[in-house]
Amino acid sequence: MSDSAPIELPEGLWSQPAVDTSAVDSITDVESVQLITTPAKFVYDYTPGVARTRFLRAIEQKRLVGQRCPETQKVYIPPAGVSPVSGLPTLEEVELGLDGTVVSYCIVNLDFTGNAQEIPYVSALILVDGSDIPIYGLVREIAPEDVHFGLRLKSVWVEPEEMTTSFENIKWWAPNGEPDVPKSELADYV
Amino acid sequence: MSDQPTGQAANQAADDDVLRAPLLLEYPFRRTTGPVIGAYFTALREGHLVGILDDSGRVICPPVEYDPQSGKSLTKIVPVSSEGEVVHWTWNSMIREGQPFDHPFAWALIKLDGADTPIYHAVDASHEQMSAGMRVRARFALERRGEVSDLECFEPAN
Numbered sequence: 001m002s003d004s005a006p007i008e009l010p011e012g013l014w015s016q017p018a019v020d021t022s023a024v025d026s027i028t029d030v031e032s033v034q035l036i037t038t039p040a041k042f043v044y045d046y047t048p049g050v051a052r053t054r055f056l057r058a059i060e061q062k063r064l065v066g067q068r069c070p071e072t073q074k075v076y077i078p079p080a081g082v083s084p085v086s087g088l089p090t091l092e093e094v095e096l097g098l099d100g101t102v103v104s105y106c107i108v109n110l111d112f113t114g115n116a117q118e119i120p121y122v123s124a125l126i127l128v129d130g131s132d133i134p135i136y137g138l139v140r141e142i143a144p145e146d147v148h149f150g151l152r153l154k155s156v157w158v159e160p161e162e163m164t165t166s167f168e169n170i171k172w173w174a175p176n177g178e179p180d181v182p183k184s185e186l187a188d189y190v
Numbered sequence: 191m192s193d194q195p196t197g198q199a200a201n202q203a204a205d206d207d208v209l210r211a212p213l214l215l216e217y218p219f220r221r222t223t224g225p226v227i228g229a230y231f232t233a234l235r236e237g238h239l240v241g242i243l244d245d246s247g248r249v250i251c252p253p254v255e256y257d258p259q260s261g262k263s264l265t266k267i268v269p270v271s272s273e274g275e276v277v278h279w280t281w282n283s284m285i286r287e288g289q290p291f292d293h294p295f296a297w298a299l300i301k302l303d304g305a306d307t308p309i310y311h312a313v314d315a316s317h318e319q320m321s322a323g324m325r326v327r328a329r330f331a332l333e334r335r336g337e338v339s340d341l342e343c344f345e346p347a348n
Contacts, residue, residue, distance in 0.1 A: 036336070108265065
């Protein structure tokens with residue numbers, strides 16, 4: 001193949017010319033396939049580890065728990081069992097509130113979820129009361145344009161009989177009616 | 191641990207206390223086929239196999255979009271037979287999810303009559319039946335949707 005001629009690229013957009021199917025009777029007068037679905041699937045046997053198991057068992061009881069870094073005193077949720085800053089084990093478990101504060105958000109106008117979520121919707125970073133790192137959450141029961149930095153939220157949970165060891169126990173977050181948290185108090189979390 | 195009175199060994203748990211669950215990650219990709227692969231899938235749906243004529247007059251099956259030597263676009267779709275000859279094969283006795291059968295079978299390179307290049311596919315035959323040079327024919331799915339799995343496998347032609 002070393003002596004083959006240089007490849008001439010077509011002008012303009014790189015697109016393929018139409019094919020000539022006249023030699024194949026069976027496909028000349030039928031609708032051509034143009035689109036296929038090629039699902040890719042990965043099946044994992046997943047274990048969240050000890051720290052997140054404790055977090056998930058708590059969430060089954062409608063509790064949010066974090067773990068505190070022994071050096072920086074920062075509280076992490078969901079806990080990983082180790083401080084990402086000091087590298088030390090986070091041995092102290094901390095009971096957190098069920099409310100939180102918006103520290104960042106995004107109004108989503110694109111359908112990423114295959115219609116699982118009606119657009120527009122608001123995805124926010126929410127600082128759960130008592131923690132030092134925000135978690136992702138869906139914000140509802142408020143017009144997307146009214147969501148703002150410092151907005152106070154409550155977690156909205158599935159019915160008690162639907163509670164499992166899953167983060168999906170929290171359906172979404174909604175305004176809890178409290179006054180906004182001043183910007184100065186959130187400076188470390190943005 | 192004496193200096194950690196509140197530690198309560200938060201991260202210690204017996205192994206059987208740790209949660210474990212299947213995690214399914216799935217992407218429902220949709221792809222445009224382009225005219226060449228589209229013609230191949232259209233033919234499969236109709237229960238036929240086709241190849242494509244390359245610059246030197248060889249028939250490549252399954253069809254490719256560009257000439258392997260010159261790189262030029264190929265456009266002439268031509269029919270090939272649903273029967274052919276096993277060129278090479280290997281035996282698959284360790285069946286995994288997503289494979290065409292739940293019993294052992296062969297993977298083979300099959301040169302269809304009228305084609306100059308072999309197609310790679312499963313052959314539903316016993317180990318004793320398999321040999322280079324054996325004749326096989328295509329088995330199409332009963333319900334065909336215009337995709338690669340419309341060609342279910344090959345089977346001994348005799």
